[in-house]
Each structure stands twice: as C-alpha cells, then as structure tokens.
Amino acid sequence: MKAQSLIIVVLSVALLFAVIKIVTSKATTVAGNAADAVISNIMTRTSIRSFTDESLTGEQIETLLKAGMAAPSAVNKQPWKFIVVKNREFLKRIADTLPNTRLTTAACAIVVCGDMTKTLDGVARDFWIHDCSAATENILLAAHAMGVGAVWAGIFPNPDRVSQLRGLIDIPESLIPLCVVALGHPAENPEPKDKWNPENYMVID
Amino acid sequence: MKAQSLIIVVLSVALLFAVIKIVTSKATTVAGNAADAVISNIMTRTSIRSFTDESLTGEQIETLLKAGMAAPSAVNKQPWKFIVVKNREFLKRIADTLPNTRLTTAACAIVVCGDMTKTLDGVARDFWIHDCSAATENILLAAHAMGVGAVWAGIFPNPDRVSQLRGLIDIPESLIPLCVVALGHPAENPEPKDKWNPENYMVID
Numbered sequence: 372m373k374a375q376s377l378i379i380v381v382l383s384v385a386l387l388f389a390v391i392k393i394v395t396s397k398a399t400t401v402a403g404n405a406a407d408a409v410i411s412n413i414m415t416r417t418s419i420r421s422f423t424d425e426s427l428t429g430e431q432i433e434t435l436l437k438a439g440m441a442a443p444s445a446v447n448k449q450p451w452k453f454i455v456v457k458n459r460e461f462l463k464r465i466a467d468t469l470p471n472t473r474l475t476t477a478a479c480a481i482v483v484c485g486d487m488t489k490t491l492d493g494v495a496r497d498f499w500i501h502d503c504s505a506a507t508e509n510i511l512l513a514a515h516a517m518g519v520g521a522v523w524a525g526i527f528p529n530p531d532r533v534s535q536l537r538g539l540i541d542i543p544e545s546l547i548p549l550c551v552v553a554l555g556h557p558a559e560n561p562e563p564k565d566k567w568n569p570e571n572y573m574v575i576d
Numbered sequence: 577m578k579a580q581s582l583i584i585v586v587l588s589v590a591l592l593f594a595v596i597k598i599v600t601s602k603a604t605t606v607a608g609n610a611a612d613a614v615i616s617n618i619m620t621r622t623s624i625r626s627f628t629d630e631s632l633t634g635e636q637i638e639t640l641l642k643a644g645m646a647a648p649s650a651v652n653k654q655p656w657k658f659i660v661v662k663n664r665e666f667l668k669r670i671a672d673t674l675p676n677t678r679l680t681t682a683a684c685a686i687v688v689c690g691d692m693t694k695t696l697d698g699v700a701r702d703f704w705i706h707d708c709s710a711a712t713e714n715i716l717l718a719a720h721a722m723g724v725g726a727v728w729a730g731i732f733p734n735p736d737r738v739s740q741l742r743g744l745i746d747i748p749e750s751l752i753p754l755c756v757v758a759l760g761h762p763a764e765n766p767e768p769k770d771k772w773n774p775e776n777y778m779v780i781d
Contacts, residue, residue: 382587389594408613409721457781504709516614
C-alpha cells in the first residue's frame with residue numbers, strides 16, 4: 372500500500388512535468404525554430420524544372436501572390452503586376468517559344484511585371500527591377516516552404532524575350548515582363564547547391 | 577488497494593501518452609510550422625531605419641552572407657560580391673553623402689555588388705541585376721528572422737549614387753554596387769505594411 376502511494380506520487384509528478392512540457396513547448400518551438408526554419412528554407416531552395424500533373428490550389432496561388440506583394444519597394448511604390456497564367460494552351464505556347472521558362476509540365480506560371488505607371492521618375496525609374504526581383508524571390512521562397520517547385524526565367528531586359536512574350540499573352544503596354552516563374556508540384560528532387568564562397572565577400576573594418 | 581491500482585494504471589497511461597506527445601511533437605511542430613514561419617517572416621518583414629549601438633556578431637554577419645549567396649542566379653553564375661562595411665568612419669561618410677542608406681546608426685552595411693567578370697554575355701549580362709536583387713532580398717529576410725533590422729537602399733542604375741559610393745569606399749572597377757543594406761539591432765518597431773492588393777494581379781485561365 373505504501374509502495375503504491377509512492378508510485379502514484381511519482382507518476383503524478385512525472386505527468387505534471389510532462390503536461391507543463393507539452394503546454395510550453397509549442398510556444399518555444401515556434402519562436403526558437405522560426406529563425407532556423409527561415410534560414411533553412413533560404414539555404415535549401417533550389418530550382419525545380421519538372422512538375423507532376425497536379426495543379427496548385429487557389430489558396431496556394433494566393434499565398435504566393437501575397438508573398439510577392441510583401442516585398443520591399445523603393446519609396447513603397449509597389450510598381451508591380453503579377454499575371455497568373457493557368458491556361459494550358461497559353462502555358463504550352465510560352466514553353467514552345469521560350470523553353471527557358473520550363474512551362475511544359477508546369478501547373479501554372481506567374482509573370483512578374485513592372486508597372487510603368489507606378490514607378491519612380493527619372494533616373495530612379497529602374498528601381499522597379501530591384502523591387503520586382505525581390506517580389507520574385509519572395510514567391511520562390513514561399514513556394515519552397517509550401518513544397519511547391521518553382522524556377523525563375525529572366526525575360527527583361529532581353530528585348531527578344533520581352534517581345535516574344537508580348538506576342539504570346541496579352542500584356543498591357545504599361546507593363547514590362549521581368550521574368551516568368553514556373554510553378555507546380557516537383558517531379559524531381561535535386562540536391563540544393565552549396566554556394567557559400569568566402570571569396571565572394573570582402574570586409575572593410 | 578483496488579482504487580490505488582486503478583489510479584496507477586490511469587496515471588501510467590496518461591504519462592505514456594504525454595511522453596509520446598513530447599517525443600513526436602518536435603518533429604511535427606518543425607515540419608508543420610516551417611511553412612508558416614517562412615510565410616509569416618515574409619509578410620512581417622519591414623524596413624528598419626534606426627538602430628541601437630549594439631553590433632552584429634561575426635556569426636550573424638556570416639549567416640546573412642550565406643543567405644545572400646544562396647540566391648538563385650541565371651545559369652548559376654553567382655555574379656555577385658558582398659562588401660561588408662564595419663568601419664564606423666566609412667559608415668558615417670556613406671551616410672553623409674547618401675542619406676538614403678540610413679547608415680548613421682547602423683552597426684554595419686552590406687554593399688551588394690554585381691561582379692562583371694562573372695556575368696552572362698551580351699544581352700543576358702544584365703540578369704546580374706535580378707540575381708543580386710534576389711540575394712539582397714534573402715539577406716533582408718534572414719535578418720528579419722534573426723531579429724536584425726535592415727533597409728535596402730538602391731544605388732545602381734543611378735549614376736550619381738554609383739560614382740558617389742565609388743568615391744567613398746574602395747570598390748574594384750569590375751564590381752557595380754547595386755544597393756546598400758543597412759544592418760543593426762532595431763531601435764524602432766514599425767508595423768509591417770499590408771500590401772495585399774487584388775488589383776495588382778490578373779489571371780489568364
């Protein structure tokens with residue numbers, strides 16, 4: 372009987388500690404791992420060029436667009452427009468003319484465009500290229516986090532690619548397509564590249 | 577005695593479940609929250625322009641550089657060089673001449689440069705601007721995840737800013753400074769902007 376009481380006390384204390392651990396672990400895991408998750412996502416993202424025939428959900432596409440629009444922009448001009456191409460025929464046409472877009476098997480594409488009606492003036496106009504590139508990187512990182520594959524195909528400032536793309540889909544005159552992001556569920560699992568190279572930085576101290 | 581045995585059984589079962597929950601929770605929390613952490617980090621990042629006098633650790637700076645170098649680049653050329661400016665006198669000089677860099681109170685700066693010896697040829701040369709902008713966005717996102725404040729100041733293609741910056745710090749001729757990222761511990765806590773705007777996308781379906 373005494374032994375049983377002791378077992379009950381020990382079990383009760385152990386259970387109490389376990390419950391405290393469970394209740395507090397969620398908060399600490401999220402806070403402690405958030406930075407690791409972000410850094411790891413940046414370090415493991417790699418281009419996916421081959422996709423399954425599964426399509427993306429509307430929610431996934433909206434999350435990608437929100438990520439893109441969350442990018443910083445010079446003087447907060449947000450000089451961008453995102454054209455989501457879902458139509459199979461259009462995707463095929465773009466893939467045939469611009470094979471670097473890798474759209475043959477993609478579920479959809481986001482054409483990231485600079486909106487010339489929203490840029491800064493004069494010499495600061497071309498900061499739209501920084502802004503739209505930042506938006507594109509946000510889309511790629513959000514896609515990777517969600518398990519969606521993506522690859523960035525540069526269009527502007529290659530004049531041939533810009534006019535070819537304009538010939539394939541209806542892009543308003545005021546927009547300049549910077550790049551095409553192919554999106555879909557990965558049909559390949561390439562190893563992320565280790566691009567760390569100490570020769571690629573220098574310090575002024 | 578029977579009641580005590582029952583209590584022991586109940587407590588043992590509860591403890592077993594609690595331990596299983598603890599053991600499995602770490603894995604599921606990391607996997608389940610990783611995507612949320614990444615998306616949340618993208619959505620809550622905002623520019624920090626005022627910094628405390630605390631400096632960044634070498635480890636923090638290296639993580640930021642690794643994040644930058646993990647960016648995608650056209651044909652994997654990695655046409656970039658990151659100049660870390662820690663020297664107080666140089667930071668002050670840049671701040672005085674280029675106040676948009678917000679370096680007055682910054683702990684350090686990273687000047688993200690295109691390396692013209694590593695770009696693609698011909699019309700594809702200027703894809704270095706996409707690549708270096710993606711690298712810059714990676715640095716900003718990694719900084720935010722670590723609780724480090726940052727702001728992106730555009731330099732290229734503004735010719736005055738490019739030549740002014742060249743006059744202040746030693747930038748090899750083969751490099752073009754795209755932007756300056758001011759870095760430090762935040763001395764302000766601005767609300768992230770909600771930039772979601774359904775007018776900024778269109779769908780071809």
